[in-house]
Amino acid sequence: MSNLLQSEIKFLKSVGSKRAEVLNTDAQIYTWEDLMTYFPYRHTDRSKFYKISEIKNSMPSIQIIGKISHPQEISGKRFKRLTAKLSDETGSIELVWFQSVKTIKEIIKPGETYVVFGKPNFVKNIGFSMAHPEMETLEKWKQKPATGLLPHYNTTENMKKIGLHSRGMQKLQEILLQSVKDAIPETLPDWMLKKYKFISRSHAIRAIHFPQSIDELKHAEYRLKFEELFYIQLGILKARNYRKKNTPGYNFRDIGKYFNEFYHNKLPFELTDAQKRVIREIRHDTASGKQMNRLLQGDVGSGKTLVALFCMLIAIDNGYQACLMVPTEILAQQHFQSVKKFLGDMDLRVELLTGSVKKKDRTPIHEGLSKGEVNILIGTHALIEDEVKFNNLGLAIIDEQHRFGVAQRAKLWKKSITPPHILVMTATPIPRTLAMTVYGDLDISIIDELPPGRKPIKTWHSNDSQRLRVFKFMREQIAQGRQIYVVYPLISESETMDFKDLEDGVESMLRAFPRPDYQLAVVHGKMKPDEKDKAMEYFKSGAANIMVATTVIEVGVDVPNATVMIIESAERFGLSQMHQLRGRVGRGGNQSYCILMTKHGLSETTKQRIEVMCRSNDGFEIAEADMKLRGPGDIEGTQQSGLPFNLKISSLGKDQQMLQFSRNIAEMILDKDPELNHPSNTILKNTLNEQNKHRQNWRLIS
Ligand code: ADP
Numbered sequence: 001m002s003n004l005l006q007s008e009i010k011f012l013k014s015v016g017s018k019r020a021e022v023l024n025t026d027a028q029i030y031t032w033e034d035l036m037t038y039f040p041y042r043h044t045d046r047s048k049f050y051k052i053s054e055i056k057n058s059m060p061s062i063q064i065i066g067k068i069s070h071p072q073e074i075s076g077k078r079f080k081r082l083t084a085k086l087s088d089e090t091g092s093i094e095l096v097w098f099q100s101v102k103t104i105k106e107i108i109k110p111g112e113t114y115v116v117f118g119k120p121n122f123v124k125n126i127g128f129s130m131a132h133p134e135m136e137t138l139e140k141w142k143q144k145p146a147t148g149l150l151p152h153y154n155t156t157e158n159m160k161k162i163g164l165h166s167r168g169m170q171k172l173q174e175i176l177l178q179s180v181k182d183a184i185p186e187t188l189p190d191w192m193l194k195k196y197k198f199i200s201r202s203h204a205i206r207a208i209h210f211p212q213s214i215d216e217l218k219h220a221e222y223r224l225k226f227e228e229l230f231y232i233q234l235g236i237l238k239a240r241n242y243r244k245k246n247t248p249g250y251n252f253r254d255i256g257k258y259f260n261e262f263y264h265n266k267l268p269f270e271l272t273d274a275q276k277r278v279i280r281e282i283r284h285d286t287a288s289g290k291q292m293n294r295l296l297q298g299d300v301g302s303g304k305t306l307v308a309l310f311c312m313l314i315a316i317d318n319g320y321q322a323c324l325m326v327p328t329e330i331l332a333q334q335h336f337q338s339v340k341k342f343l344g345d346m347d348l349r350v351e352l353l354t355g356s357v358k359k360k361d362r363t364p365i366h367e368g369l370s371k372g373e374v375n376i377l378i379g380t381h382a383l384i385e386d387e388v389k390f391n392n393l394g395l396a397i398i399d400e401q402h403r404f405g406v407a408q409r410a411k412l413w414k415k416s417i418t419p420p421h422i423l424v425m426t427a428t429p430i431p432r433t434l435a436m437t438v439y440g441d442l443d444i445s446i447i448d449e450l451p452p453g454r455k456p457i458k459t460w461h462s463n464d465s466q467r468l469r470v471f472k473f474m475r476e477q478i479a480q481g482r483q484i485y486v487v488y489p490l491i492s493e494s495e496t497m498d499f500k501d502l503e504d505g506v507e508s509m510l511r512a513f514p515r516p517d518y519q520l521a522v523v524h525g526k527m528k529p530d531e532k533d534k535a536m537e538y539f540k541s542g543a544a545n546i547m548v549a550t551t552v553i554e555v556g557v558d559v560p561n562a563t564v565m566i567i568e569s570a571e572r573f574g575l576s577q578m579h580q581l582r583g584r585v586g587r588g589g590n591q592s593y594c595i596l597m598t599k600h601g602l603s604e605t606t607k608q609r610i611e612v613m614c615r616s617n618d619g620f621e622i623a624e625a626d627m628k629l630r631g632p633g634d635i636e637g638t639q640q641s642g643l644p645f646n647l648k649i650s651s652l653g654k655d656q657q658m659l660q661f662s663r664n665i666a667e668m669i670l671d672k673d674p675e676l677n678h679p680s681n682t683i684l685k686n687t688l689n690e691q692n693k694h695r696q697n698w699r700l701i702s
């Protein structure tokens with residue numbers, strides 16, 4: 001990297017230490033290069049003028065020349081505002097200001113001609129109106145006309161206070177680009193520029209800020225987005241190749257007694273094709289002599305647990321132990337019970353280890369593990385504690401992996417001298433593009449098929465005014481012997497508001513469903529584990545008709561007789577989370593339903609999200625939609641790990657094609673030149689090393 005670009009930002013002309021401080025804290029701009037890559041979020045076209053008669057609804061910001069008249073201060077109930085009329089020979093519109101009313105009133109010169117720039121909105125009884133337009137007198141504009149495509153930058157209040165509003169940032173970029181002249185180094189090799197027709201980095205950087213035309217802007221975006229995504233992929237794939245080559249793994253050569261006995265004598269149903277395929281993929285990995293590091297994605301109810309069990313049996317057949325780690329106590333118990341039930345009288349020792357297992361009961365488990373007598377250990381994070389020592393752990397499975405941090409997963413690796421094979425399972429489908437980046441180091445298996453006989457869940461949207469109808473529907477279902485979940489947003493320590501929601505909810509449910517005709521069970525995160533278990537058991541046994549709960553029931557809970565899922569304050573849930581919750585019903589043979597309760601007056605995005613839920617039962621489609629609507633930062637499954645890098649120009653939601661393209665090219669290059677040692681790739685190697693210095697730990701995500 002050029003030294004000039006690494007200069008501190010305070011040394012740029014017109015910045016100085018005070019502005020530098022704000023740029024540091026508010027925009028993470030420390031160096032000239034940081035400023036240079038502080039890209040505009042959009043451009044506005046100042047090359048064209050519109051006539052007032054040409055204004056249409058839904059136009060972006062436009063530019064008009066007209067005379068200003070009739071400035072008028074209006075006192076509303078709470079706020080003052082200033083309006084004025086802007087007219088040209090074809091008509092007039094309203095201009096309006098809600099802030100700095102006094103100052104603007106003093107500045108405006110009625111009768112004068114102005115160049116005005118802003119977004120017109122249609123207002124009932126008024127016609128078109130433009131709020132807080134940018135404007136200057138025609139005379140002033142003529143001295144230094146703003147023309148062409150002008151960049152807009154994100155700024156904060158603090159930045160605005162010291163003149164670094166979008167216009168101020170634009171000025172800084174101008175100064176910067178003049179100061180660096182041709183010191184912007186190229187980061188892609190010549191052959192790539194030629195082959196894929198990328199413009200140079202220097203050209204792209206200048207054009208992204210100050211493009212001469214829309215076409216040039218497009219080329220700049222194309223080049224910069226590619227570069228950003230390409231280097232992420234190149235880094236991930238290179239690290240992955242390295243791991244694959246250098247991490248040995250246990251060899252599960254045989255399929256033997258336990259696998260076969262289970263498959264032929266115990267399995268109560270036929271495996272789906274998808275389950276068979278995934279078991280084959282895992283079998284291939286674990287018999288390769290290299291460590292397996294695989295992510296298994298499958299929608300709720302697709303039968304991941306059974307796949308996990310088969311894999312554990314393969315490990316046992318080869319003389320190894322296996323463990324299954326899950327995020328909650330309830331889930332651990334459920335898995336423990338269902339594994340035991342599946343195995344029946346098979347001669348295998350399965351143990352459960354969670355936080356609530358008493359000390360005296362732990363000792364025999366610990367002993368059995370270290371002697372190799374325990375074949376399968378199921379538990380919560382209690383099973384990664386230091387005193388848990390395996391004799392020969394060959395396979396570690398993590399269910400609902402997004403609930404675990406990287407550190408916890410890393411601990412599992414260390415439970416064995418040769419790292420065990422790792423299988424992480426998730427029912428929160430991660431969109432392909434995200435999986436390619438965040439979990440790029442994992443191989444991915446997908447179960448894309450539900451066991452036969454499942455009826456799609458019917459989903460609809462209701463609000464408070466329709467509550468009585470919802471109650472009526474609930475009573476009908478209960479009369480048919482069915483059970484119902486009612487879920488409220490999560491209770492966390494700080495959010496007393498949530499707790500109030502749940503308390504109010506329980507109260508109103510009790511009124512609508514009084515004892516002794518109806519029985520309610522309540523579960524929330526603040527309860528002790530044994531209280532939770534009791535309440536869960538109360539519901540599972542069928543004694544309670546309704547389970548009122550927070551999202552603690554989100555993962556894994558299996559009550560086939562439950563047919564209705566009511567999600568309260570649905571607008572506060574993420575799409576994938578709602579899909580998870582919905583997956584709690586539809587597990588038996590009965591038609592199941594999901595009702596999304598919201599308040600009135602939802603935002604446009606929320607409406608769209610609710611619509612997606614009502615329309616689709618497909619977890620992958622929902623996850624993709626979630627990502628498009630909310631951006632990848634909010635996708636479940638990434639909150640824990642976070643995106644391990646900042647994207648400055650591309651978006652995982654919108655640039656999926658570019659991501660795939662960049663990955664293909666990275667793969668192709670590494671295929672031919674795994675260490676990037678060829679002279680024509682030197683620039684790739686250097687740039688990657690440079691970037692790795694700035695990026696912390698993203699290789700460890702697994
Ligand atoms: P997941 O963990 O993927 O959400 P589970 O493993 O809990 O799903 O499976 C959901 C239900 O489907 C369980 O009751 C399980 O026994 C059942 N199941 C799994 N595989 C099959 C299959 N091939 N045919 C029929 N039922 C199955």
Ligand code: MG
Pocket residue numbers: 304305399427556
């Ligand atoms: Mg599961």
